Amino acid sequence: MTVALRHGTATLHPRHQPLYVDTASTVPGLLAIFHEQEMTETVHDTDGHGYLATFVGKNGRFAILRLHSHGLVTVDLQCFEEDNIAQLDNLLNALEKKLKILLKGNITRIKRLPALVRGAKVDRYWPTADGRLMEYDIDRVVYEEDSAYQNIKILHSKQFGNILVLNGDVNLAESDSAYTQAIMGGGKENYAGKEVLILGGGDGGILAEVVKQKPKMITMLEIDQKVIDGCKAHMRVTCGSVLDSLEGDCYQILVEDCVPVLKKYVQEGRTFDYVINDLTAVPISTEPEEDSTWEFLRLILDLSIKVLHPDGKYFTQGNSVNLTEALSLYEEQLEKLSCPVGFSKEVVCVPSYLELWVFYTVWKK
Helix, strand or coil: CEEEEECCEEEECCCCCCCCCCHHHHHHHHHHHHHHCCCEEEEECCCCCCEEEEEECHHHCEEEEEECCCCEEEEEEECCCCCCHHHHHHHHHHHHHHHHHHCCCCCCEEEEECCCCCCCCCCCEEECCCCCEEECCEEEEEEEEECCCCEEEEEEECCCEEEEEECCEEEEECCCHHHHHHHCCCCCCCCCCCEEEEEECCCCHHHHHHHCCCCCEEEEECCCHHHHHHHHHHCHHHHCCHHHCCEECCEEEECCCHHHHHHHHHHHCCCEEEEEEECCCCCCCCCCCCCCHHHHHHHHHHHHHHCEEEEEEEEEEEEECCCHHHHHHHHHHHCCCCCCEEEEEEEEEEHHHCEEEEEEEEEEC
8 A cells, every 4th residue: 555644745655456454443543543643534425436534623734535446545734834733743643653564564555645735926837848846946926918929937946046937837047058049059150150040049148148249130020028128137157138129230139929920021031040939838929829739830840941041050949858758749840831841959957947848959951
């Protein structure tokens, strides 16, 4: 069995085969421990699917005990900040000790999990792209605005610095120079004297790095002025001073939807040596919605390749390395463009993502 205690929760799994937990012999021993803590139980009907009881104690202390018929035992203990942590630990220790005795040591794993902080002033929990819930060491909200396009947050992490979060999706932290380097070609490209187009990039990280290489001109298309404003004030480790003005010696920032601008560039026959797509995972557009997200992504891809110089390169982020199906679907889009392309990919560890991330390089064949 497995016993999971969460502050707690405990979980038990059978050693070799499912072990039936005898409620009649197990529950009384556990109830005695709750009673010692002056907690009273309410037993709930599970229609024959194990045992379920809730317990209420002093200061709003609350616990859930569940014995599943297939051998899993869970204890969830909820408390307030001002509750006596030592007493809570003693309760969990006593439950764990008693379970070992009652189940005669037939336990493969006992796992005690740290407390989830519910209702805190600062949200510390953000999902990875592949669906795992991560707890960050976020201690304050630095900036929050709702623009016409999205919710924008900049949160401070002790480990990663300020983190830009758009519509609940972690985009970039001040620690994430690995992301910026990867989406610029992994340090293998020379941008000096080149024409560069950046799609998105409102945090200013790519722009700041490309400027250092003295390109001929960078055009950056960012739809959301409020992203620029927030990052200009609170992500200066990432962007430096490049967002202080919409124009510089070798760059211009156009606060516009990239789709109509790309269409205009195609009509004009304008080309770039590098196109860097740093749009959000689901790109924002003021154009009418396409039939699907993939149709829209393919539209941006196709327009980008059309404005790419014959010897140019297109860089973009992909997805989590674990989302193999999504990556395959993206690569299928590359086969459906108006001209044949080749591509390569690189897997990079982006610190604040807490997962490995895939980056693509695409070129005309």
